[in-house]
Amino acid sequence: MKARRFIDNVTAYVRGGPGGDGCISFRREKYVPRGGPDGGNGGHGGNVILKACKDVDSLISVYYSPHLRAGRGVHGKGKTLHGKKGEDKITLLPLGTEIWDGEQTELLCELLEDGQEFIASKGGLGGLGNPNWATATHQTPREFTRGEDTIERTLRLELKIAADVGLVGFPNAGKSSLLTRISHAHPKVAAYAFTTLNPIIGTIIFEDYTRLRVADIPGLIEGAHKGIGLGHDFLRHIERSRLLMFIIDMAGVDGREPWDDYAKLLTELNEHNPDLLERPSLVVANKMDLQAAQDNLAEFRTETGTDPICISAELEEGIEGLKEALVKMAHQHRLV
Numbered sequence: 001m002k003a004r005r006f007i008d009n010v011t012a013y014v015r016g017g018p019g020g021d022g023c024i025s026f027r028r029e030k031y032v033p034r035g036g037p038d039g040g041n042g043g044h045g046g047n048v049i050l051k052a053c054k055d056v057d058s059l060i061s062v063y064y065s066p067h068l069r070a071g072r073g074v075h076g077k078g079k080t081l082h083g084k085k086g087e088d089k090i091t092l093l094p095l096g097t098e099i100w101d102g103e104q105t106e107l108l109c110e111l112l113e114d115g116q117e118f119i120a121s122k123g124g125l126g127g128l129g130n131p132n133w134a135t136a137t138h139q140t141p142r143e144f145t146r147g148e149d150t151i152e153r154t155l156r157l158e159l160k161i162a163a164d165v166g167l168v169g170f171p172n173a174g175k176s177s178l179l180t181r182i183s184h185a186h187p188k189v190a191a192y193a194f195t196t197l198n199p200i201i202g203t204i205i206f207e208d209y210t211r212l213r214v215a216d217i218p219g220l221i222e223g224a225h226k227g228i229g230l231g232h233d234f235l236r237h238i239e240r241s242r243l244l245m246f247i248i249d250m251a252g253v254d255g256r257e258p259w260d261d262y263a264k265l266l267t268e269l270n271e272h273n274p275d276l277l278e279r280p281s282l283v284v285a286n287k288m289d290l291q292a293a294q295d296n297l298a299e300f301r302t303e304t305g306t307d308p309i310c311i312s313a314e315l316e317e318g319i320e321g322l323k324e325a326l327v328k329m330a331h332q333h334r335l336v
Helices: 060-064 175-182 231-235 258-272 274-278 291-304 319-332
Strands: 009-015 048-052 067-069 089-093 097-101 107-111 117-121 153-159 165-168 200-205 211-216 243-249 281-286
Touching: 009 060, 009 117, 048 097, 048 107, 060 089, 067 089, 107 117, 117 153, 165 175, 175 200, 175 211, 175 281, 175 319, 211 319, 231 258, 243 258, 243 319, 258 274, 258 291, 281 291, 281 319
Parallel strands: 009 067, 048 089, 165 211, 165 243, 243 281
Antiparallel strands: 009 153, 048 117, 097 107, 097 153, 200 211
C-alpha cells in the first residue's frame, strides 16, 4: 500500500465570510396602520479558524485544499428576521504548526496545545436593517447598510513536530526499530540508510498511564545544519522535542566509529540551534547483540565520558530498562 504523503510546509489562502445585508421592510398588516420599520439585520460572516489537533500529524489537508473560505452571513428579512451567521471554516492542524504571514516575516501564532485555536480571518459584520434609524421624527426610515466584505489573506504554515522525545541518530542506527518496540507506531524498517524519509510519531503508554509522544526524526548526516541532504527539514523537527534520545550504532556496521557519530550529532545540533544541547538527553547504545558493539562500548565510554543505556532493538533486549529510564527522566523534568 502506498504511504500517505507527509507535508510540513504549505501556503494557505484564507478568507472570512462576508456579512449579510440589512433589510428595508415595513410592517403591513390589516388593522395595524403605520406598522413601522421591521427589516432585520444581516448575519455576520463566518471565521476561518485554524485549530490544533493531537490526532493530526501532517499539513496534507491544506496542501490539497489551500483555499479556506468561511460561509457568508445571511441577509436580513422583513418581520425583524435577522440573518443567520455564516458557517465557520475550521481546519485541523498538527501540534507544532507555526502560522506566518505570507512573506514569512512575522510569526502570528504557534499551535502547541490540543484544541488551541487561531482566527486566521474574521468574518465581515452583518449590515443593519432600517429599524436602526427609526426615531420619533423619522418613522419611515429607508436607510440600511450592506454587510461588510472581506479580503483574501495569504498565510504560510510550517510544521515543527511537537513531541516529548526526539530520536536523533545517523541513518541505519536503529531508530525506527526502536520506535516499533516502545510504541504502537509502525515505521518502515529495512537494513539500508534513509529507510525513514519523514518524521514519524509514536506514543509510549506506561503502566501508570503516563504518555509520551516520541518522534522518529529521519537520520541526520554530517553537514545537515548547512542543508546537506534534507538536513534543515529534519533538524527543525527536533526543535520542539523536550527530551532528546541519541541512538548510536555501537557496532559501527556502516564503517563509522560510534564515538565519532555521537560527536558529529552534537555538532550538527549545536550548529543548528545551540539551545538543543541544553535539553535533557539519554544516550542509547543499540545493536549490542553484535560482538563489535561489545568491543566498542568501553572505548565509547572513554572517548565520550558517557555511559549509555545498552539495548538491542532487533532482539528487544534492554527495552524495559530504557523505558524505565525514560519515564524517570520525564518525571524528573516534569514532562508528564
